[in-house]
Amino acid sequence: MQKKWIPLLCALMLLGAGTLAAHALDVPHKLKVTVTFNAMREFVTAVGGDKVEITTIVPDGMEPHGFEPKARDIAALSSAHILVYSGLGMEAWVDDVTKAANNPDLIVVDASQGADILYLEDAHGAEHVGEADHQGEEQAKEDNHSEEANHPGQDGPAETDSHNHGGIDPHLWLSLKGAAVQAGNIRDALVSADPANKDSYEQNYAAFAAQLDDLFTEYEAKFQTTTRKSFVTGHAAFGYLCRDFGLHQNSVEDVFAEGQPTAQQLAKLVAYSRDNNVTTIFSESMVSPQVSQTLANEIGAKVETIYTIASNENDLSYLERMRFNLETIYASLTD
Numbered sequence: 001m002q003k004k005w006i007p008l009l010c011a012l013m014l015l016g017a018g019t020l021a022a023h024a025l026d027v028p029h030k031l032k033v034t035v036t037f038n039a040m041r042e043f044v045t046a047v048g049g050d051k052v053e054i055t056t057i058v059p060d061g062m063e064p065h066g067f068e069p070k071a072r073d074i075a076a077l078s079s080a081h082i083l084v085y086s087g088l089g090m091e092a093w094v095d096d097v098t099k100a101a102n103n104p105d106l107i108v109v110d111a112s113q114g115a116d117i118l119y120l121e122d123a124h125g126a127e128h129v130g131e132a133d134h135q136g137e138e139q140a141k142e143d144n145h146s147e148e149a150n151h152p153g154q155d156g157p158a159e160t161d162s163h164n165h166g167g168i169d170p171h172l173w174l175s176l177k178g179a180a181v182q183a184g185n186i187r188d189a190l191v192s193a194d195p196a197n198k199d200s201y202e203q204n205y206a207a208f209a210a211q212l213d214d215l216f217t218e219y220e221a222k223f224q225t226t227t228r229k230s231f232v233t234g235h236a237a238f239g240y241l242c243r244d245f246g247l248h249q250n251s252v253e254d255v256f257a258e259g260q261p262t263a264q265q266l267a268k269l270v271a272y273s274r275d276n277n278v279t280t281i282f283s284e285s286m287v288s289p290q291v292s293q294t295l296a297n298e299i300g301a302k303v304e305t306i307y308t309i310a311s312n313e314n315d316l317s318y319l320e321r322m323r324f325n326l327e328t329i330y331a332s333l334t335d
C-alpha cells in the first residue's frame, strides 16, 4: 500500500522543483517593493524603473506622522521582496509591522542609513533629546527603534507624549542631498535582491543623482544671492532643506505636525514674520491650512502651497515638487 505512494510523491516533488525553476526564470518577473510613503515610492520608481512593482502603505491624502498601519499593510508585506522605509523615527510602527508580516525573506531597507542626521534644537525637540544627542548616530538609531522601550539610564526629561522621536528631525527626503542618500540605499537593496538587473539600477540611480545634483547647484547659487533667509510654513518639515541652503524655517506646527498653536505662539509667529519681512506663508494640504491663512491675514502676507512629498500631490514627481518648493521659497525671499 505504502509503496504505491512513493513514485507519486517523487513525481510531485519533481513537479514542484520544475515549477520553482520555471518561476525563477520568468522574464517579466518584477521585484515586489513595499514602501511606507510617497517619497519612498518616488525614489524606488526612479531607481527601479519598470523592474519593480510598488505598493505604498500610507494611503494618498493621509499625513504619515500620525499613521497607524492596518492588517492589509501586513498582508502586503508577507509577499513582498523588499520593504523601504524612510527611517529616523518617521515610521515608528515599521518594526512591529515587519515582525507581524512574518516574511523571513523580506529585505528591510532603512533608507536614511548613513545620512548626516539633523538633531532637533527647538523647544519641542529639546524635550526629547536625551543621551542620543551626545552619543551619535548609533545610539540615536537604537533609541529610535525601541519606540516603546524604557530608557532607565537616560537622564533626559521623561517623554511627555506617546511618541519617541529621539530628538531627530525625520524629514531627510525633503533635502536633495538626503534624497541621494536614500536613493543610494534603495539602489543597493535592489541590486542585492535582483543582481541580474544591477546595471539598470546603477544607471537609473546615476541619472537620478545627477538630476538631484543639478537642481541643488542651481538653487545653491540662487539662495546665496538673497539677503532674507527665513520662511514660515505649516509644520517644520524643511530642516534639512534649510541646512542645505543656509535658510531658516519657522512653522505653525512643530516638526511632528502635532498640535495647533496657542494664541501666544501665534502672536510669536506674527512677530517673527514681521521681524523677518516674511511676505508668504506656506501651507501644506494636510497640516493646518486654516492657521496658515489666519497668520497670513494677520501680517498681510499671501499663502502659497508647499509640498511635503509625504503623500501623492497632484501626481507630480519628486523632482517636480522639489523644484516647485525651491522656486517658491526663493521667490518668497526675493519679492
Ligand SMILES: [Zn+2]
Pocket (backbone or CB within 6 Å): 065, 171, 235, 236, 237, 255, 256, 257, 308
Ligand atoms: Zn513632517
